[in-house]
Amino acid sequence: MVRLLLILTLFMGTHTRAQDLYLSPSQKSVLSLALQTAMLAQSDVDPEEARYLLKNLVARYKLLAEKELRTKQVDSYEEFIRQQKSDNLFGQNKLAQLEVDRLLELMPDPLYIGTTEKVQRKINLYYQQKKILSQQIATSALAVSAGLVHLIDESSSEKLDLNAISTFFKNKIDDYVSEFAGRMTKGSNSQYVSILARLLKSYYELLPMSQKAEILYQVMQLPLQTKPTDIFLTMIQNSGPQMQKLVQIIGRNPAIPPEFRAIFQKLESQVQPVPWTQVKKIVSAEVDLNEFSYFEHAALGVGTMAQTHRVQRKGMPANERTFVIRFLKPDIEKLLEMDHTILIRIAEELDTDPEFKKFKLPSLRKQVEDIHQSVVEELQLEKTVQNQRQGKRIYETQIPISFSGQKNILEVHVPATEIIGKNKKLMQQEIIFGRKVPNEMADYAAVYPELYPIVAQKITEHWLEQAFFKTGFFHADLHQGNILMKVTDDKVQVNLLDFGMVGTLNEQQRDSVLLLALGLKLNNADLIADSFSNLTRAPMDSMQKGIFHAQVLERVTHIVNGDESHASIEEWAAWAVAKGLDLHYEFIKLNRGIMAISSLLEESKSPLTFEEIGLNVVFRNKAKVMKLLAKQDFIKYSDLFMFALDAVKTKNIQPTTAKIEEAAEPVATTSTRVQCQSLF
Numbered sequence: 001m002v003r004l005l006l007i008l009t010l011f012m013g014t015h016t017r018a019q020d021l022y023l024s025p026s027q028k029s030v031l032s033l034a035l036q037t038a039m040l041a042q043s044d045v046d047p048e049e050a051r052y053l054l055k056n057l058v059a060r061y062k063l064l065a066e067k068e069l070r071t072k073q074v075d076s077y078e079e080f081i082r083q084q085k086s087d088n089l090f091g092q093n094k095l096a097q098l099e100v101d102r103l104l105e106l107m108p109d110p111l112y113i114g115t116t117e118k119v120q121r122k123i124n125l126y127y128q129q130k131k132i133l134s135q136q137i138a139t140s141a142l143a144v145s146a147g148l149v150h151l152i153d154e155s156s157s158e159k160l161d162l163n164a165i166s167t168f169f170k171n172k173i174d175d176y177v178s179e180f181a182g183r184m185t186k187g188s189n190s191q192y193v194s195i196l197a198r199l200l201k202s203y204y205e206l207l208p209m210s211q212k213a214e215i216l217y218q219v220m221q222l223p224l225q226t227k228p229t230d231i232f233l234t235m236i237q238n239s240g241p242q243m244q245k246l247v248q249i250i251g252r253n254p255a256i257p258p259e260f261r262a263i264f265q266k267l268e269s270q271v272q273p274v275p276w277t278q279v280k281k282i283v284s285a286e287v288d289l290n291e292f293s294y295f296e297h298a299a300l301g302v303g304t305m306a307q308t309h310r311v312q313r314k315g316m317p318a319n320e321r322t323f324v325i326r327f328l329k330p331d332i333e334k335l336l337e338m339d340h341t342i343l344i345r346i347a348e349e350l351d352t353d354p355e356f357k358k359f360k361l362p363s364l365r366k367q368v369e370d371i372h373q374s375v376v377e378e379l380q381l382e383k384t385v386q387n388q389r390q391g392k393r394i395y396e397t398q399i400p401i402s403f404s405g406q407k408n409i410l411e412v413h414v415p416a417t418e419i420i421g422k423n424k425k426l427m428q429q430e431i432i433f434g435r436k437v438p439n440e441m442a443d444y445a446a447v448y449p450e451l452y453p454i455v456a457q458k459i460t461e462h463w464l465e466q467a468f469f470k471t472g473f474f475h476a477d478l479h480q481g482n483i484l485m486k487v488t489d490d491k492v493q494v495n496l497l498d499f500g501m502v503g504t505l506n507e508q509q510r511d512s513v514l515l516l517a518l519g520l521k522l523n524n525a526d527l528i529a530d531s532f533s534n535l536t537r538a539p540m541d542s543m544q545k546g547i548f549h550a551q552v553l554e555r556v557t558h559i560v561n562g563d564e565s566h567a568s569i570e571e572w573a574a575w576a577v578a579k580g581l582d583l584h585y586e587f588i589k590l591n592r593g594i595m596a597i598s599s600l601l602e603e604s605k606s607p608l609t610f611e612e613i614g615l616n617v618v619f620r621n622k623a624k625v626m627k628l629l630a631k632q633d634f635i636k637y638s639d640l641f642m643f644a645l646d647a648v649k650t651k652n653i654q655p656t657t658a659k660i661e662e663a664a665e666p667v668a669t670t671s672t673r674v675q676c677q678s679l680f
Helices: 002-009 025-041 047-064 077-085 100-105 117-135 141-153 162-185 191-206 209-219 228-237 241-251 258-268 276-284 332-351 364-377 381-395 437-442 451-469 507-522 525-533 542-560 569-578 585-604 610-620 622-630 637-651
Strands: 071-074 111-114 292-295 306-313 322-328 397-403 406-413 417-420 426-430 473-475 483-487 492-496 502-504 657-659 671-673
Touching: 025 047, 025 100, 025 141, 025 162, 025 209, 047 100, 047 162, 071 077, 077 111, 077 117, 111 117, 141 162, 162 191, 162 209, 162 228, 191 241, 191 332, 209 228, 228 241, 228 258, 241 258, 241 332, 241 364, 276 306, 276 322, 332 364, 364 585, 381 417, 381 426, 381 451, 381 473, 381 502, 397 451, 406 451, 437 451, 437 483, 437 585, 451 473, 451 483, 451 492, 451 507, 451 585, 451 610, 473 585, 502 585, 507 525, 507 569, 507 585, 507 622, 525 542, 525 569, 569 585, 585 610, 610 622
Parallel strands: 071 111, 406 492
Antiparallel strands: 292 306, 306 322, 322 426, 397 406, 417 426, 473 502, 483 492, 657 671
């Protein structure tokens, strides 16, 4: 009778759109148990354990399929939605932490009855829309659930092969990746897009079942109407840390279509948090939680490698009792090793693939190794603390700013920090207040439209000044996710976070990068080759220098003759690596830092490019620059004159197309649009 009533009510109610639709708790339970079975089947655990779990799942499902549904009353539609989402169980645990008995208890779903007619109408509409969605075979967890139920319906606990479920889930992951890669490459002839698509497909194919299962477990908690791009974002969020870093870096490349670049850049502020159940274990092993009057369960900030929580310690002065605890995510070392093994294998395959060798790109393996080195650095909490203290000494300042007829102070701040805990695995950090830059700026966009661009430009100037004309120190990952901002009447405070990846250029490296930028601008092959030779890990011998110089001269000639387009410093660096140069690690980190800063400028819709701001910084330090240039054998006075003239034009905000006139002796010159990274 109850089933008949349910069917009748599915088509009752208004046509008002319901809220997001979700898998029911019972559907999530079936999927979770099947995913755990797949994990066990592909692990070193005794297969009997997987068979036992599978038998429980199939037997329980078939036993309850014909039973009368129990009813459950709800006082509001919001309560009904909370029951559907079941965040108290599924949202607080990883897949492996879910208990089998608890999952079996959730099967089957009760029939929800509203205590008022209004609530019941909304519930009826929810069921109706979910049925319509299932008939459309949604590209979401609903399709996974339907496919799994079909497997169970067509099988018995004795007949169903353990590998059938593993294969089913593997195929769903492949479907998601193929759909996303197809969307990204459609209409694109970029070599970077092609390589990224191939990289993603290969990565998820090689990912162990334990990770695939966790990914699908997280996907099943999304609303059923979730777009394929958001499903893929969830997949990336639950992948390994090195893959996340690699995707963040690639996602900043201008060659990636803007729609997909935005998806990858969401990783900078939307990384999957560690649930409280695990956080409690990590922190309890280091400090006594009874010492704290408050320990916020929800994460204050989540990064690729680490996570922070707000706390209050008992018996402390009011101005010192509240601070932040930061820790590395659990099993991060194992995940790093997993990622490294997979990515090295993929890199070796792509480096030898004739289809990609024709692009003449630098070794992917070398890039994977460099990223691995930078990520491994972030495992050293004590080193991160040292970096942050150095950043505090160098970056903290107050800068006068003017915007939309207003005058104010931009205060750059870095939180104080120290290592604590029995095993020195926690960072205690000064509490700071603010929001992610885009969120804070959104409140002021209408009143002060110039504020965001001005802040981004001043941060860029400060970063450049320190990196090239003062200390040589630079934050190598200063994207919007590592900045918190607070706007008040007195000041605009910018808090710089996460100093796990920093770099320091020595005097020779700073000079070489500046000269390289000038060489590229003037198409001076001698200066380009000499600057690159000073930016390698080990000195080049005379034969290597001669070969490389000839290669540079050939490329510059092609550029001058119009056979090849102007290239940015980043593109030249990639070309140099492809020619066999082993560029210094600090220079590689510098390029990543430039890309992060450039993304910040782009997000702010700054009218000035990174190069234009760089030229302004050079102009302010013109005495140092001219002294450096005067000592170079490869630069003529005519070159210096044209460089100074172009700098003045840029400072006066002339059109961003700069033309370099012919010098007395024609070294390669060409009319070219100023690129974002062509100076630094």
